[in-house]
Amino acid sequence: MSATPTEKVDLDSRDNIERFVESFYARMLKDEQLAPIFWDVAQIDLDVHLPHIKDYWCKLLLGETKYQRHTMNIHRQLNDKRSLLPADFERWLALFMQSLEADFSGPKTERAKRVATSIAKNMQNSLSP
DSSP: OOOOTTOOBOSOSHHHHHHHHHHHHHHHTTOTTTHHIIIIISOOOHHHHHHHHHHHHHHHHHOOOOOOOOHHHHHHHHHHHSOOOHHHHHHHHHHHHHHHHHHBOSHHHHHHHHHHHHHHHHHHHHHOO
16 A cells, blocks of 8 residues: 555555665664664675565564574674674664654554564663673
């Protein structure tokens, strides 16, 4: 279902999830706290990274099975290069929520909020000094 510019849609389709991921990353990759982690430390290639992230959220919200990577191991490797701090996870979660609230609403969107909160907490507990 497409939406008018002011109408919020749910994360109930791949198209909507992809739009959310693009919006979230556009916001995050301009953030003065998080952008250096992605650009300078992780040195992400958006053409490679974004499809993985889209698949990841489609797995979590829609039950798709394309994403088969081990998320925690990927972040452990990043943490070995530059310690990820509690403030980094808090900022990531704040930007995630802002991106959701700007354009999305509904049961899957609420699930995404709960899942993201859990992800941030689990990663912070596992990786932070």
